[in-house]
Amino acid sequence: xxRLFTSLLFAVSLLPGLAVAQNAAPDALVKTVTDEVLQIVxxxxxxxxxxxxxxxxxxxxxxxxxxxxxxxTRLAVGKDWRSASPDQQKALAGEFKTLLVRTYSxxxxxYKDQAVDFKPFKMQSSxxxxxxxxxxxxxxGRPVQLDYNLAKEAGGWKVYDVIVAGVSLVTNYREQxxxxxxxxGIDGLVKSLKKRNAELSAxxxxxx
Amino acid sequence: MKAxxxxxxxxxAANKHQQGQIMIxxxxxxxxxxxxxxxxxxxxxxxxxxxxxxxxDPLEGYNRAIFSFNEGVDKVALKPLAxxxxxxxxxxxxxxxxxxxxxxxxxxxxVNNLLQGKPTNAAVDLGRVLINSTAGIxxxxxIASEVGLEKHEEDFGQTMGRWGxxxxxxxxxxxxxxxxxxxxxxxxxxxxxxxxGYLDRVRLRNSLYGTRFVDTRASLLxxxxxxxxxxxxxxxxxxxxxxxxxxxxxYDGRPPRGDDDAAIPGGVLSxxxxxxxxxxxxxxLTRVNGGSGSLLPMAERQ
Numbered sequence: 404x405x406r407l408f409t410s411l412l413f414a415v416s417l418l419p420g421l422a423v424a425q426n427a428a429p430d431a432l433v434k435t436v437t438d439e440v441l442q443i444v445x446x447x448x449x450x451x452x453x454x455x456x457x458x459x460x461x462x463x464x465x466x467x468x469x470x471x472x473x474x475x476t477r478l479a480v481g482k483d484w485r486s487a488s489p490d491q492q493k494a495l496a497g498e499f500k501t502l503l504v505r506t507y508s509x510x511x512x513x514y515k516d517q518a519v520d521f522k523p524f525k526m527q528s529s530x531x532x533x534x535x536x537x538x539x540x541x542x543x544g545r546p547v548q549l550d551y552n553l554a555k556e557a558g559g560w561k562v563y564d565v566i567v568a569g570v571s572l573v574t575n576y577r578e579q580x581x582x583x584x585x586x587x588g589i590d591g592l593v594k595s596l597k598k599r600n601a602e603l604s605a606x607x608x609x610x611x
Numbered sequence: 612m613k614a615x616x617x618x619x620x621x622x623x624a625a626n627k628h629q630q631g632q633i634m635i636x637x638x639x640x641x642x643x644x645x646x647x648x649x650x651x652x653x654x655x656x657x658x659x660x661x662x663x664x665x666x667x668d669p670l671e672g673y674n675r676a677i678f679s680f681n682e683g684v685d686k687v688a689l690k691p692l693a694x695x696x697x698x699x700x701x702x703x704x705x706x707x708x709x710x711x712x713x714x715x716x717x718x719x720x721x722v723n724n725l726l727q728g729k730p731t732n733a734a735v736d737l738g739r740v741l742i743n744s745t746a747g748i749x750x751x752x753x754i755a756s757e758v759g760l761e762k763h764e765e766d767f768g769q770t771m772g773r774w775g776x777x778x779x780x781x782x783x784x785x786x787x788x789x790x791x792x793x794x795x796x797x798x799x800x801x802x803x804x805x806x807x808g809y810l811d812r813v814r815l816r817n818s819l820y821g822t823r824f825v826d827t828r829a830s831l832l833x834x835x836x837x838x839x840x841x842x843x844x845x846x847x848x849x850x851x852x853x854x855x856x857x858x859x860x861x862y863d864g865r866p867p868r869g870d871d872d873a874a875i876p877g878g879v880l881s882x883x884x885x886x887x888x889x890x891x892x893x894x895x896l897t898r899v900n901g902g903s904g905s906l907l908p909m910a911e912r913q
Contacts (some may be wrong), residue, residue: 416883426753459882466715505840505843508839509836509840510837542702543705543706543709543830545713545762568859569855569860569864569866570852570856571855572900574855575855576848578667578847579844579847580843596843
């Protein structure tokens, strides 16, 4: 009985991410994931020396489960989203995810002496859409505001927008996406995103 | 028509490039430079009639030309200069320099906080100047932040935004970079209030301008790669980020969020004129521009 309990405890301790994902309050969720990721970045030599692929692995494993890319893509595409077929929507979300993951991962590789502070957070138990606010402190210059929008879903709280210094990484694509859709329809936008991702991944492997 | 516009825009770029350098090294008195830049703004707006389908960016054709000009200058001169600065000056030195210019700007930030009806913040700014100028050895150390007096980010463009003045056209200036029409005027006022501009010793003054410019560029180095990689169209990415950033600043980092249902044509960015924030600004708003929210109606009329 005792042994069963011990192994259960062990099993549970292996799944901290899962436990957090389903029960935690949104601010605790963001904080836990941030701490976890920064902890790894601080000790991982490959990431510190600029390995994007290593950083991408980390982001895919630790961060992505807490993001809702369909929601993000819908926001980024704006009014054209409704004219996209379910297949097109899926393709768009897939490519947009690849692009954002790469950008975010690259930012991680330039992480140096910054620290992240979380601001006081208040919510009602009935809230389904919240903003978790944090701040990156760095040695030179003023702190950079970093906010996360989360929505409550069946699988727990999911991030659907990241706002850096007041700039939404998601809605900032709206005009560019609309431009592509005007020029070549939804498929044109998917194609452009694919092309961009291919270029980035090529230049990345060339750099290594 | 497009070709003509481009020639005009490029010639215009060359002209204003010279004016832009006033910022970083010429010996002309900077105040007159500011005036010339502002006068040139009028000319830029005249071009509005020729270009653009995007209501947020009526000068898009002209702006794109200047944008790529700026990108070129940045690539061959400004970025290498900033990188050299970062390599040559060790971190504590750069922190000191950034703090020094931060301190020089704090008093004007305080004035803007007062004009925006935020006396508590203005008092903090004044406290910062007093502490950092003395205990912080002429501003080299930001002691005030350490004792909890947070640095603010205000300028006259934000003050006008707070009063309800709308963005006006988006304009990309040579060297200086993006400003809305409102923020161009605000920038002129900021320049006028800049203590560095009142230094009589021309060489010292120009060295300070130059160092501040390089310091600012260096602080942006880490974001270069991210912006290059993330954008499909760098011009549009930078423009929309600039407009979002300014909007966020005007609301002190808490702008009302746009609708999730993305039916709004221009997205969250296009919601001008802004709602007046309090009774004071409402009063000013009605007096200053009749609530139309546009500082330079010329841009719309053209």
